[in-house]
Each structure stands twice: as C-alpha cells, then as structure tokens.
Amino acid sequence: MHSFSPVIETLISELMKLPTIGRKSAERLAFHLLKSNPKQAEALAKAILDVKHRIIFCSQCFNATETDPCAICANPERDHTVICVVEDPLNVLAIEKAGIYNGLYHVLQGRLSPLRGVTPEDLRIKELIARLSGAQIKEVIIATNPDLDGDTTALYLSKVLKPLSVTISRIGLGIPMGGSLEYVDEGTLKKALEGRKQL
Amino acid sequence: MGIVKTEAIILDSAEYSETSKLVRVFSPARGKLSVLAKGARRKGSRVGAGLEPFTHVNLTLYLKEAADLGTLKECEVIESFAYLREDLIKLALASLYIEAIRITLAPGARNYSLFKLTLAYLHALRKCRDSTGMTVHFLLKLLKDLGFQPALKGCVRCGATERIRYFHLRRGGVVCAACAGETAELVALNPGEYRVLKKSVETPVKSVVRIRLSRKQSKALLELLIRMLEYHLETRLRSVRFLDQMMLEIP
Numbered sequence: 001m002h003s004f005s006p007v008i009e010t011l012i013s014e015l016m017k018l019p020t021i022g023r024k025s026a027e028r029l030a031f032h033l034l035k036s037n038p039k040q041a042e043a044l045a046k047a048i049l050d051v052k053h054r055i056i057f058c059s060q061c062f063n064a065t066e067t068d069p070c071a072i073c074a075n076p077e078r079d080h081t082v083i084c085v086v087e088d089p090l091n092v093l094a095i096e097k098a099g100i101y102n103g104l105y106h107v108l109q110g111r112l113s114p115l116r117g118v119t120p121e122d123l124r125i126k127e128l129i130a131r132l133s134g135a136q137i138k139e140v141i142i143a144t145n146p147d148l149d150g151d152t153t154a155l156y157l158s159k160v161l162k163p164l165s166v167t168i169s170r171i172g173l174g175i176p177m178g179g180s181l182e183y184v185d186e187g188t189l190k191k192a193l194e195g196r197k198q199l
Numbered sequence: 200m201g202i203v204k205t206e207a208i209i210l211d212s213a214e215y216s217e218t219s220k221l222v223r224v225f226s227p228a229r230g231k232l233s234v235l236a237k238g239a240r241r242k243g244s245r246v247g248a249g250l251e252p253f254t255h256v257n258l259t260l261y262l263k264e265a266a267d268l269g270t271l272k273e274c275e276v277i278e279s280f281a282y283l284r285e286d287l288i289k290l291a292l293a294s295l296y297i298e299a300i301r302i303t304l305a306p307g308a309r310n311y312s313l314f315k316l317t318l319a320y321l322h323a324l325r326k327c328r329d330s331t332g333m334t335v336h337f338l339l340k341l342l343k344d345l346g347f348q349p350a351l352k353g354c355v356r357c358g359a360t361e362r363i364r365y366f367h368l369r370r371g372g373v374v375c376a377a378c379a380g381e382t383a384e385l386v387a388l389n390p391g392e393y394r395v396l397k398k399s400v401e402t403p404v405k406s407v408v409r410i411r412l413s414r415k416q417s418k419a420l421l422e423l424l425i426r427m428l429e430y431h432l433e434t435r436l437r438s439v440r441f442l443d444q445m446m447l448e449i450p
Contacts, residue, residue, distance in 0.1 A: 020215070020216050020217075112441070113441075114290055114291050114294035114438050114441040114442070115211060115252060115294050115297065115298060115437065115438055116437055117437030117438060117439075117440040117441055118441070119440055119441050119444045120444060120448075121444070147251060148212075148251045148252050148253075148283075148284065151284040152284070152287065152290060155284065155285065155287060156287060159287070159449070160448075183245040184248075185248040185249060185276045185279065186276060186279060186281075187248055187276075187279045187281045188248055190281065
C-alpha cells in the first residue's frame, strides 16, 4: 500500500488531533500547506507557537490574555461590581462583540457534565467563590449555555453562591430572535413564559 | 432502508462540526443508534432542544441498510424530563442509569422492555422523595434485563440461607459468613440491606416504587450496584465522579 512520506504523515497525524478534523480533512490541509507559499506556512507555525508561548490565563478572571491581569480586569472604566460567569474565552469575545456589557468576567474553563464526569473541581469555581468573598462584587450574571450541561453548571453555581451576599441572575432564555413559536419545544416555551416582561 | 420513524431516548449529545450535533439514541426497535443532526447547532434550529440527553422523542431518520449512523430529518419532543435540570442529585442518578445503558446497549439490539423500564424510571424519579432508593430499584431491574441479575436466594458457594454477610462481585451473588474468605471481590452486606435487595428483585416494576429504604440502605446498595456494574462492564462509569461529589456537597 502506498503511503505518504513520513514528514507528510507526521503533519497529517498532528492535524488530525485538532477537533472535528478527520483523516480526509487533515490530508487536504496538509497538501494545501505543502502547495502554499513558504512564508504562509511559517506565519502559521509562528502564530501557533506565539499562542502557546505568549498567551496566559488572567489570574483574576481566567480569560486568555497576554498580560496579567487582562485588559478587562485592569480597566478602571469597567463596572467592578458585576461579574459575568461564562464557560470559555470565546463566550467573552461574543459578549464583548455585542458591546452591551461593561462589567467583569469569570471564565470557568468548561462546564459541569454528569455524563462526561466533569465535576466542580475541574472548573474555576473555587476561584470564583474566593473572588466574590474578597471584593466589592454586588451581582453575578450566569451566562452558561442553555443546554443540559450549561443548566447544570448554572444550578450548581446558584447553590454554592447563594450563601454569599451577592445578587445572582442568569441571562434570559427563550425563543431566539427570528424564531417561530410553532417549532419551539415545551422547555424553551416554559423558560420564555417564566422570563416574560411587562410592556 | 430509507426513511425510518422511531421513538427514542437521547443518551448523549456532542458537537459535530460548526453547526451539527452527533447524538447517540436508544431506539426500542433498533437498539443504540448514532444520529447526525445537521444544522442542529444553528441559531433557531428546530431540532436542537430535542437532542438533549434524557429527552424522549419521536425521530424521523434517513438510515442506510445495515448502518448504525442515521441522518436526522425531524425530531418531535414527547417529554423533555426538564425536572432533571432543577435537581442535581436526580440528574446525577439519572446520568448513571443512562450511562450504563449507553455502554451496554448494542447497535441493532432491539429491546422494548428496557426502553419501557427506562421511561418508567425517568417518570418515577420525578416525584419520588428518595431518589437514591428509586435508582437502586431500577438499576436492579436494569441488571436483570442485561443478564446480570444478582443471585440472592442463598450463598452462591454452599447454598446456605442463613448468615448472609457479603456480596461476591465475580460470582454475582451473596455469600455466607462461613464461605466468605478473603477477597477484594467481596462487598459487605448487612441483613437489612440483604432483605431489601431480595424484596426489590422479587417485586415487579409497578410495585417496586413502594418499597421504602432507609437513607443508609439506599446509599450502601447504590454503592454495591455501581461496583457490580463497573465490575461486569470492566470500565469506570464517568458519571460516578459527578454523583459522588454531589452526594458529598448536597445533603
């Protein structure tokens, strides 16, 4: 059976370690890199190394950053009395893009998952509690995803944060913009009705 | 095979590519099936909510002959068991039960009785006060369905019915004090726990929910059943880690 040179095989097997990349996709990417300008490949290799060498996690909020504390935690213009709890740094990016929130963040670095055996010890929950105990935080907004693991994380957080004297809220859940009522399941409808607003 | 309609319980759900989900489902007529739900992660998807673990659904799939991977066409929620999202202990216990099914169920292995049992468990868990005891009863029924029903009539070594003190994991039954010996495969069983275990095994599903267990008995028997499951399945159940921590933290 014909196989590629060991150098190409190594690249393919490394690419296959990335999420959602199978053998075929890895082969396509490897041959794209092989055909591309050497500078493009060097820039990609440098970018990967830079991420690994220069990016750290903020010691306060655990967001990905080049400086510690991160730009958000160090910004005096932001509201330091509100913390928005999210699952990963991509969620921070999504909220920041919307430009509607001016408080701080806390990145859990994952979410609880009973079926995958992810427990509170695997997340940055202890650090969140420590942060709330020693600062002037008045409100915690839980912004975990509205799925089983996200709901589990939110429920657990609400239980462990309750004894602390902070307001705990969760972002609104319900029918998405552009959605259609007739296709909404009972769980979503229940959340939408519970979270209704007076006009 | 083409278009197939089947009732199912969602066992597990994982992200697949930027917009899709890959779910494993328990179909009474087709056993464990993998289903690719294209576009399920898109904003406003009509099927996303139905693909959450534990959900009882009606699925319309495109399935090829002899394949165990289908493509989802439609998903209608029958029951979402949303109460599990409001009780961490019940969620952890249901996760244990569902994980055991996910590991043991074979693709293509039809099993109507296990499907019915699983739905009965998820409904019974909703209203019960002793969720650990309820899980013990249903795990015993699950073990029976899987062919691992514990032998409880008498000591599996000498047949004695008196002084039953241990459960032997490898032999899958109880042993008396005289036959116990020294082995890591023994789990201590007091007379009260033995009595409840026997009664639960002998009682049909409909009535088993009425058998009351003390808190101590529920905990001890659940531990025993987890050890039994892990011993026979030759794997550590991932949900046990979460369950242990919730049991410790939530009184």
